[in-house]
Amino acid sequence: MDLLLLPLLLASAVFLYALVSTFRFQTKPLPPRTEPELVTPPKKPEPAIEPEPAIEPEPAIEPEPEPEPEPAVEAIAPPSRERLKEGLKSTRGGFIAKLSSLFRNRTKLDEAIFEEAEEILLTADIGVRTSMRILEDLRDRNAAGELKDENSVWSALKAGAREILDSAGSGGALNLGPAPxxxxxxxxxxxxxxxxxxxxxxxxxxxxxxxxxxxxxxxxxxxxxxxxxxxxxxxxxxxxxxxxxxxxxxxxxxxxxxxxxxxxxxxxxxxxxxxxxxxxxxxxxxxxxxxxxxxxxxxxxxxxxxxxxxxxxxxxxxxxxxxxxxxxxxxxxxxxxxxxxxxxxxxxxxxxxxxxxxxxxxxxxxxxxxxxxxxxxxxxxxxxx
Ligand SMILES: Nc1nc2c(ncn2[C@@H]2O[C@H](COP(=O)(O)OP(=O)(O)O)[C@@H](O)[C@H]2O)c(=O)[nH]1
Ligand SMILES: [Mg+2]
CATH class of the missing domain: 3.40.50.300 (P-loop containing nucleotide triphosphate hydrolases)
Structure with missing residues (x-):
């Protein structure tokens, strides 16, 4: 048994020797060891703050094809009755309001009242002649017994004003000839x-x-x-x-x-x-x-x-x-x-x-x-x- 192992051991030794020398032959000699340089590792860059993901824009609604811009022309119709009333507010608050309070609750008009009315008309720049004309009309109606209360006086004043304005043919359309x-x-x-x-x-x-x-x-x-x-x-x-x-x-x-x-x-x-x-x-x-x-x-x-x-x-x-x-x-x-x-x-x-x-x-x-x-x-x- 020992005799049998001996050659086997010898063969293994030879094989090992051959293997080791082959290996030595092939490896390059190691370079001399040098101390590694101390290198400060580059600072890790701060992790950039991740930008918030941009809000995805709403998918744009397809724009309607631009309508041709209308020339911004102001073609405007005349003011309404309400607007007219509003526009005449200052005048109404002036001599009209004064006349209104003068005649309020009157059942009888005397000369003192006519004189006061005259003053109000004159301060409203109606003019002397026209004021006299309006008052004359009031006096006549008063004498005829037409002015029994506040409302009848007011109606008479309005009628007088209308008469004056109509006398010259105020209002109505312009008299325009053929174009132009x-x-x-x-x-x-x-x-x-x-x-x-x-x-x-x-x-x-x-x-x-x-x-x-x-x-x-x-x-x-x-x-x-x-x-x-x-x-x-x-x-x-x-x-x-x-x-x-x-x-x-x-x-x-x-x-x-x-x-x-x-x-x-x-x-x-x-x-x-x-x-x-x-x-x-x-x-x-x-x-x-x-x-x-x-x-x-x-x-x-x-x-x-x-x-x-x-x-x-x-x-x-x-x-x-x-x-x-x-x-x-x-x-x-x-x-x-x-x-x-x-x-x-x-x-x-x-x-x-x-x-x-x-x-x-x-x-x-x-x-x-x-x-x-x-x-x-x-x-x-x-x-x-
Ligand atoms: N409150 C008011 N102002 C007016 C009216 N008409 C004209 N104006 C003003 O009066 C000023 C003179 O008007 P403008 O037309 O230049 O007078 P022109 O010199 O006679 O041509 C302007 O500031 C107008 O805006 C109106 O009815 N009411
Ligand atoms: Mg002008």
């Missing part, structure tokens, strides 16, 4: 001519009419610009000249173009400076003649714009303008800002000129075509009754 109808606007600086033109143009536009404006106030560039702004706002073309140009030449051009371009209504703005001096009146007379020449007839409406807040002064202004232009009617502006709205009676009574429109505010919709009955009702409505 031409409206000439005159009046002192600041009364509201340009604003009235803008409002008026807006109303015509709301009726689907093609409107053109003529910048006849060439005195200041700003005046032309103001009219142009209105024109753009309401969708009307503005014909203008250079600053200081002859207003008649601008108006001439405008009437010519209105004819060529199928315009329905041409509204002519004019200057209003120095109404006491002759040149403006000559200028306006020339403008009138120019329109007549190119149009073949006078301007269909020749409207004088008066500012109600100027009271009796407005009545004087009408005298001056009447001499230059054959006026066809009056636009009374700023009735919203005055307790002296009674001046409307004085103007009509003295000048026998119909009221065409009244201005009751600065907004584009604040121009009311004049309607006597509506106006008198709105004016004489007793807020305190």
């Amino acid at each position: 109808a031409v409206i000439l606007i005159v009046g002192v600086n600041g009364v509201g001519k340009t604003t009235t033109i803008g409002k008026l143009a807006s109303q015509f536009r709301s009726q689907g009419k093609k409107v053109m404006l003529a910048a006849g106030d060439t005195f200041r560039a700003a005046a032309t610009l103001q009219l142009e702004v209105w024109g753009e706002r309401v969708g009307a073309e503005t014909v203008k000249g250079k600053e200081g140009a002859d207003p008649s030449s601008v108006i001439f051009e405008a009437v010519k173009r209105a004819k060529e371009e199928g315009v329905d209504v041409l509204i002519c703005d004019t200057a209003g400076r120095l109404h006491t001096k002759a040149p403006l009146m000559e200028e306006l007379a020339k403008v009138s003649r120019t329109i007549e020449k190119v149009l073949g007839r006078p301007a269909d409406e020749r409207l004088l714009v008066l500012d109600a807040t100027t009271g009796q002064n407005a009545i004087q202004q009408a005298n001056t303008f009447k001499e230059a232009v054959d006026l066809s009617g009056i636009v009374l502006t700023k009735l919203d800002g005055t307790a002296k709205g009674g001046v409307i009676l004085g103007i009509v009574d003295q000048h026998r000129l119909p009221i065409r429109y009244i201005g009751i505010g600065e907004q584009v919709g604040d121009l009311a075509p004049f309607d006597t009955a509506l106006f008198v009702d709105a004016l004489f409505e007793r807020d305190d009754a």
